[in-house]
Amino acid sequence: MSENASTGVVTRAPAETLLKVDNVTLKFGGLVALDGVSFDVRKGEILGLIGPNGAGKTTCFNVMTGVYKPTSGQVTFDGGRVSGRPRYAITRMGIARTFQNIRLFPEMTALENVLVGTDVRHKTSVVGALFRISRVRGTEDTLPKNPIKRAFANVFGVSRYVAEERAGREKAQELLTFVGITAHADEQAKNLSYGDQRRLEIARALATEPKLLCLDEPAAGFNPTEKARLLELIRKIRDLGLTVLLIEHDMRLVMGVTDRIVVLEFGKKIAEGSPAEVRANPKVVAAYLGVPEDAA
Numbered sequence: 388m389s390e391n392a393s394t395g396v397v398t399r400a401p402a403e404t405l406l407k408v409d410n411v412t413l414k415f416g417g418l419v420a421l422d423g424v425s426f427d428v429r430k431g432e433i434l435g436l437i438g439p440n441g442a443g444k445t446t447c448f449n450v451m452t453g454v455y456k457p458t459s460g461q462v463t464f465d466g467g468r469v470s471g472r473p474r475y476a477i478t479r480m481g482i483a484r485t486f487q488n489i490r491l492f493p494e495m496t497a498l499e500n501v502l503v504g505t506d507v508r509h510k511t512s513v514v515g516a517l518f519r520i521s522r523v524r525g526t527e528d529t530l531p532k533n534p535i536k537r538a539f540a541n542v543f544g545v546s547r548y549v550a551e552e553r554a555g556r557e558k559a560q561e562l563l564t565f566v567g568i569t570a571h572a573d574e575q576a577k578n579l580s581y582g583d584q585r586r587l588e589i590a591r592a593l594a595t596e597p598k599l600l601c602l603d604e605p606a607a608g609f610n611p612t613e614k615a616r617l618l619e620l621i622r623k624i625r626d627l628g629l630t631v632l633l634i635e636h637d638m639r640l641v642m643g644v645t646d647r648i649v650v651l652e653f654g655k656k657i658a659e660g661s662p663a664e665v666r667a668n669p670k671v672v673a674a675y676l677g678v679p680e681d682a683a
């Protein structure tokens with residue numbers, strides 16, 4: 388931000404682009420699901436992606452997270468190309484997502500579900516983990532409590548596998564606290580309430596240490612109280628320094644939490660701007676109310 392000395396006008400430096408959707412077209416056979424869509428996601432913002440049913444929002448998400456390769460155009464993230472890379476590589480680049488339909492490991496505990504997310508950042512290979520051959524210097528958190536084992540670990544280091552496991556558990560526990568379900572850490576995911584399962588999905592996505600968190604209809608099926616709590620959580624995530632992309636049908640939620648909104652209709656971007664600008668845009672009103680543009 389800088390202030391012009393003569394006019395006193397404060398201008399905000401344009402925020403840096405984190406993810407760029409550049410002229411993306413995606414065809415499913417004869418159906419054009421995305422048609423020359425371009426927009427940026429800026430560092431540190433909460434961007435809403437909205438549009439009527441079938442507008443192409445989830446497809447756009449899937450292109451941005453590497454599930455689909457665009458027919459033409461490309462997606463870049465933090466300066467690197469997303470399109471064409473395997474999913475794990477995209478997660479490692481720093482993009483995490485949740486799904487419209489919850490996809491947890493139902494038989495695993497809440498903590499174990501989050502541990503799966505922390506694995507993405509671990510360095511231990513499968514062979515290294517099996518034989519515990521790779522050793523690192525121990526820290527207060529990772530050194531054993533037993534004095535003899537501790538003395539050994541001080542000389543030879545601790546197994547990288549054990550160190551990562553302990554650090555991962557601690558991180559997973561912190562994330563469960565962050566999303567507000569720490570009391571359910573040892574319960575099987577399938578036994579959590581619907582709202583807590585959605586929170587657990589968010590914790591698992593955060594465990595991959597993303598720069599960008601993509602939430603696909605996180606408030607689906609929520610009552611007003613749960614929606615208000617979710618809104619608070621999304622703001623807290625942004626305050627951690629993350630960028631958030633949000634697909635959501637609930638207009639009040641979208642308008643209340645986003646910095647900017649991109650609107651899709653029939654695979655095309657029809658509007659982009661602040662919530663107030665988007666709300667006042669006749670094309671958006673027409674898309675949602677189904678009235679002809681000139682009558683809107």
Ligand SMILES: Nc1ncnc2c1ncn2[C@@H]1O[C@H](COP(=O)(O)OP(=O)(O)OP(=O)(O)O)[C@@H](O)[C@H]1O
Binds near residue numbers: 415439440442446447
């Ligand atoms: N795998 C697929 N194969 C063929 N057509 C698809 C596929 N996925 C989506 N489509 C079609 O692409 C279009 C866009 O769908 P998409 O799910 O992206 O819309 P959406 O905006 O997310 O809708 P909703 O709000 O209902 O979830 C739709 O016409 C849909 O039927």
